[in-house]
Amino acid sequence: MSDTDELLSIRAAELYYEENQTQDEIGVILRLTRWKVGRLLASARANGFIRIEIVHPRARRLPIERRLRESTGLTDAIVVSSAGVSTDAELQSRTAQAAADYLTSLRPIPRTLGISWGRTLHDVSLHLKQGWASGVNVVQINGGVSLNQRTGTAASTAVTIAHKADGSATLLPSPAIFERLETKQAMEADRTVAGVLALARDAQAYVFSAGQADANSALVDSGYLTVDQINDLVARGAVGDVVGRYIDQNGRIVDPELNERTVGIQIDQLRRAPLTIAVISGKTKHAIARAVVRNGLCTVLVTDEDTANALLHD
Amino acid sequence: MSDTDELLSIRAAELYYEENQTQDEIGVILRLTRWKVGRLLASARANGFIRIEIVHPRARRLPIERRLRESTGLTDAIVVSSAGVSTDAELQSRTAQAAADYLTSLRPIPRTLGISWGRTLHDVSLHLKQGWASGVNVVQINGGVSLNQRTGTAASTAVTIAHKADGSATLLPSPAIFERLETKQAMEADRTVAGVLALARDAQAYVFSAGQADANSALVDSGYLTVDQINDLVARGAVGDVVGRYIDQNGRIVDPELNERTVGIQIDQLRRAPLTIAVISGKTKHAIARAVVRNGLCTVLVTDEDTANALLHD
DNA sequence: GGGATCTTCGCTCATCTGAGCAGGGGGACC
DNA sequence: GGTCCCCCTGCTCAGATGAGCGAAGATCCC
Numbered sequence: 001m002s003d004t005d006e007l008l009s010i011r012a013a014e015l016y017y018e019e020n021q022t023q024d025e026i027g028v029i030l031r032l033t034r035w036k037v038g039r040l041l042a043s044a045r046a047n048g049f050i051r052i053e054i055v056h057p058r059a060r061r062l063p064i065e066r067r068l069r070e071s072t073g074l075t076d077a078i079v080v081s082s083a084g085v086s087t088d089a090e091l092q093s094r095t096a097q098a099a100a101d102y103l104t105s106l107r108p109i110p111r112t113l114g115i116s117w118g119r120t121l122h123d124v125s126l127h128l129k130q131g132w133a134s135g136v137n138v139v140q141i142n143g144g145v146s147l148n149q150r151t152g153t154a155a156s157t158a159v160t161i162a163h164k165a166d167g168s169a170t171l172l173p174s175p176a177i178f179e180r181l182e183t184k185q186a187m188e189a190d191r192t193v194a195g196v197l198a199l200a201r202d203a204q205a206y207v208f209s210a211g212q213a214d215a216n217s218a219l220v221d222s223g224y225l226t227v228d229q230i231n232d233l234v235a236r237g238a239v240g241d242v243v244g245r246y247i248d249q250n251g252r253i254v255d256p257e258l259n260e261r262t263v264g265i266q267i268d269q270l271r272r273a274p275l276t277i278a279v280i281s282g283k284t285k286h287a288i289a290r291a292v293v294r295n296g297l298c299t300v301l302v303t304d305e306d307t308a309n310a311l312l313h314d
Numbered sequence: 315m316s317d318t319d320e321l322l323s324i325r326a327a328e329l330y331y332e333e334n335q336t337q338d339e340i341g342v343i344l345r346l347t348r349w350k351v352g353r354l355l356a357s358a359r360a361n362g363f364i365r366i367e368i369v370h371p372r373a374r375r376l377p378i379e380r381r382l383r384e385s386t387g388l389t390d391a392i393v394v395s396s397a398g399v400s401t402d403a404e405l406q407s408r409t410a411q412a413a414a415d416y417l418t419s420l421r422p423i424p425r426t427l428g429i430s431w432g433r434t435l436h437d438v439s440l441h442l443k444q445g446w447a448s449g450v451n452v453v454q455i456n457g458g459v460s461l462n463q464r465t466g467t468a469a470s471t472a473v474t475i476a477h478k479a480d481g482s483a484t485l486l487p488s489p490a491i492f493e494r495l496e497t498k499q500a501m502e503a504d505r506t507v508a509g510v511l512a513l514a515r516d517a518q519a520y521v522f523s524a525g526q527a528d529a530n531s532a533l534v535d536s537g538y539l540t541v542d543q544i545n546d547l548v549a550r551g552a553v554g555d556v557v558g559r560y561i562d563q564n565g566r567i568v569d570p571e572l573n574e575r576t577v578g579i580q581i582d583q584l585r586r587a588p589l590t591i592a593v594i595s596g597k598t599k600h601a602i603a604r605a606v607v608r609n610g611l612c613t614v615l616v617t618d619e620d621t622a623n624a625l626l627h628d
Numbered sequence: 629g630g631g632a633t634c635t636t637c638g639c640t641c642a643t644c645t646g647a648g649c650a651g652g653g654g655g656a657c658c
Numbered sequence: 659g660g661t662c663c664c665c666c667t668g669c670t671c672a673g674a675t676g677a678g679c680g681a682a683g684a685t686c687c688c
Binding site for chain 1: 321324327328329331332333358362363364365366367368369370372373374375376377397
């Protein structure tokens, strides 16, 4: 397109989009036929000069969702807009809200829903509306009795989700990671615990988040791992954890011995499940999000625009 | 509007603006009539959820221009968009381009055009196209023989503008500010200089910029004023200079004695002129832009979006 | 419970807009 | 200089959209 046409297309766009003039009226002003004006506007759009943003906490980015589905083979992708977001907390809240919306719209409603725990899942539980579903049995899929003040949140997340769905919660009364393998095996041998784990394995759907592998990890906060241990895992290729288990960018367990001492369903059980919803957002989690998606650990991803774009531009 | 309607309006907007679906198709998807979809989209727009930006160096903000004309009584206002601009230099370049465009579109073409000098005017001269007008006599309206390397730009600005308009340039061969009043008066008594000043007073149109009152002022750079002198002027209320003369926020000369020693047309001559085009942009110039506009020193303002908004939100 | 009032809904109709097509002007190539 | 080809222009026509209107529904107050 010629230079003067480009300039005209901008003038036309100003009158059309900012002044709400009709193409006819613009034609009179710019001394063009209305068809020429229409073509100029089309070229302005084609050249990307017109940027339309939906500025709202619930706004999603459907084109990115579609591209994500196509390029990764995900069953579904939910991408929240980051337009107008200033803090990471706000973005995570939007993502949690979107996850809650997605759960609410799930059909058929899963009778048993396996969930992990953490800040993100807790956020999701708060965003769910009373009556979001009915008769859902929520079961914890990894150990969650924390060693410090976070103690309550793991249980309350499950209870809240279940309560709001007029269902029941089945808690996994176990630490996330044991220091000794023998203790962990003894715990799993307990009939109650074994029953919960069996229920977790048979869940019809899973919702989980993921943690980045760094000193701010929830597993460090909760006292299960030291900063040194995390650094060691990172040195061995860990990008983050899923249901308490650290994986590298190829989705492989980084430390099999540590993995053995971790309570909850295995990574492979997630891989085989028909409906696994990963809720991952924030700049620090791009790497673990990539590992989760690329290695088929989830069938549905709920994330933010920036993370989604990072996945697309690999 | 109800909460669910708000959410629906966002879903509709996503499908309409991002997926290019028709309102009919959206109706099928969301199980609404197409009229409801139309109303939802209208409400999304009314609520400001839809933000449309024209991203282009030549883009202007017509609604802001209109509000500026209405609230200030300016004959014309040109406001360039700051969408996608990262540096102040880029913004100033856009503004200079807009000023060049405005000059080019002026009808009738002024036979005599008075100009000041400085970075901004120089930028305007570079953005003008060869043949932007024909037969314009460009005359300098304030002293511009600089004391250092800037020397050339004042003259070259005038010459370039004139040359590109197939016209002639009349330079004012004088320093901007004299140290002694007597020297200045002697200079003005010179027939050549007096002739130039007379021509400048009779110009049909003026284009000028303005400088902020701080240590980065062009008059300090050029060696006419010291940083101490500027600080003194600021202490006495100066917000910036127009054609080399420092004014306060009420448009009054801050230092009459200094003003007497300054060569060029008077502020009052600008005030009386029928067509005076001020080109002012950048965050540091909000105050001087306000002084110029509020006190009728220009009839046309060419500026950037942020400066314009600052003027509107007084 | 019943009426008054205000909002929301589905629809008609006029207008706006984009797809597609034929004709003409201008440039490229011989 | 002539011819061919391509792109641009102006147009027809059908589809998409917004204004306006009467009816249905919701709400409020008695």
